[in-house]
Amino acid sequence: MSSSEKTDCKVCSSFRAWSKNESKKLNSPTVTSTTKKCRICDVVNFSKNKLQQLFSNKVQSKEIFECPPNAQELGRATWTYLHSVAAYYPEKPTRKQQKDMQSFLRIFSEFYPCKPCAKYLVKEINEHPPQVETKSALSTWVCQLHNEVNARLGKPIFDCSKVDERWKTGPPNGFCD
Numbered sequence: 615m616s617s618s619e620k621t622d623c624k625v626c627s628s629f630r631a632w633s634k635n636e637s638k639k640l641n642s643p644t645v646t647s648t649t650k651k652c653r654i655c656d657v658v659n660f661s662k663n664k665l666q667q668l669f670s671n672k673v674q675s676k677e678i679f680e681c682p683p684n685a686q687e688l689g690r691a692t693w694t695y696l697h698s699v700a701a702y703y704p705e706k707p708t709r710k711q712q713k714d715m716q717s718f719l720r721i722f723s724e725f726y727p728c729k730p731c732a733k734y735l736v737k738e739i740n741e742h743p744p745q746v747e748t749k750s751a752l753s754t755w756v757c758q759l760h761n762e763v764n765a766r767l768g769k770p771i772f773d774c775s776k777v778d779e780r781w782k783t784g785p786p787n788g789f790c791d
Contacts, residue, residue, distance in 0.1 A: 685731070688727060688728060689728075689731070689763075692726070693760055696756050697753070697756055697757070697760070697777065697780070697781040699756075700749070700752045700753040700755075700756045700777070701749070701753060701777065701781035701782035702749075702782065703749045703753070704749060705748060705749045705750075706748065707746065707747075707748070707749075711746075712746040712747065715744065715746045715752065716743070716744055716746055719739060720736075720739060723735035723736045723739050724736060734763075738759060738762070742755075742758075742759070753777040753778070753781070754774050754777070756777075757772060757774035758774060
């Protein structure tokens with residue numbers, strides 16, 4: 615792990631180290647509202663805001679959780695996960711990492727809970743195998759697959775040149791949508 619990865623708030627950061635660092639920041643008078651936080655790692659804000667909402671009378675739990683998740687919720691969570699995995703995939707993966715990623719994607723597609731979605735994903739993976747040679751290749755492959763699904767559903771197509779901005783570094787204003 616490079617020194618910048620150790621200090622940045624990224625998904626791969628040690629939660630324990632990040633948590634300790636956040637505790638120090640919260641107790642420090644130098645914290646400002648302009649401090650940029652990793653949205654995935656921002657457990658402090660989650661616990662302050664979302665958990666308060668969960669247990670308040672202002673928000674009903676159905677607005678936050680759907681049990682079990684419907685196809686749209688499952689799809690959003692799946693794409694978030696797959697894009698994030700691709701964004702943090704090694705720039706130069708070893709042969710073992712490449713083989714493991716291909717295996718993961720094949721197994722993942724076979725056991726996907728939405729059966730029509732799983733069937734489509736298995737077909738796509740067989741026809742267009744995952745490109746696992748580099749982080750960029752995998753990110754582009756996931757993005758193109760997602761765009762094919764979006765096109766079938768009549769949803770907007772995402773600009774695949776912006777996958778790192780969307781799924782790793784974040785846009786300048788801090789908002790994805």
